[in-house]
Amino acid sequence: EIQVLKRHGKIEPARQVIKAPREATGMIGPQGATMLPDRPNEYYQGPFAFSPNGKYVAASVVGLRPKAALPQAFVIFDKQEKRDLARVVLNGEELLRGLTWSPDSAHIAILKSTSRGKVSFKNFISALSGHSVPYDTYFLDIYDLEGKIIAHTKLIEDLRASWGEIVWMP
Numbered sequence: 001e002i003q004v005l006k007r008h009g010k011i012e013p014a015r016q017v018i019k020a021p022r023e024a025t026g027m028i029g030p031q032g033a034t035m036l037p038d039r040p041n042e043y044y045q046g047p048f049a050f051s052p053n054g055k056y057v058a059a060s061v062v063g064l065r066p067k068a069a070l071p072q073a074f075v076i077f078d079k080q081e082k083r084d085l086a087r088v089v090l091n092g093e094e095l096l097r098g099l100t101w102s103p104d105s106a107h108i109a110i111l112k113s114t115s116r117g118k119v120s121f122k123n124f125i126s127a128l129s130g131h132s133v134p135y136d137t138y139f140l141d142i143y144d145l146e147g148k149i150i151a152h153t154k155l156i157e158d159l160r161a162s163w164g165e166i167v168w169m170p
Helices: 121-128
Strands: 004-007 010-013 042-050 056-063 073-078 083-089 095-101 107-117 134-144 149-160
Touching (some): 042 095
Antiparallel strands (some): 004 010, 042 056, 056 073, 095 107, 134 149
């Protein structure tokens, strides 16, 4: 396991164990922000995160028709006004890995990745056994409460069979 921090524009090794809340990571499987109101033509699946001030929830959503396996978008939901503030659609090739809020609840950061296969002898043997090996490239996007992107960066490229989490620390 490798843990890194992005601080002042540079990636550096983490000096402490960093752990995202389970619900804020892509590892939660089919569950999602089911405590939120039902949505027409889509449902909650995948990562979700409550803002530190308790006013908002960022939650990944999946379309009903055709039923998708992975989140295609995420919403920023205002719990007090019971309405979406924003809906951000992913490009269809990205996997939403995690969500986290800024400490002041003014921004939401998402960790997403794209995957591709690579040709090599070791990967060929894996593929023959029915388990292809993905190589992931990770991106960090930061949005305001209206869903406007304010930052986008590629974090790391071609990690073999990896997983990612995101935490925004004060």
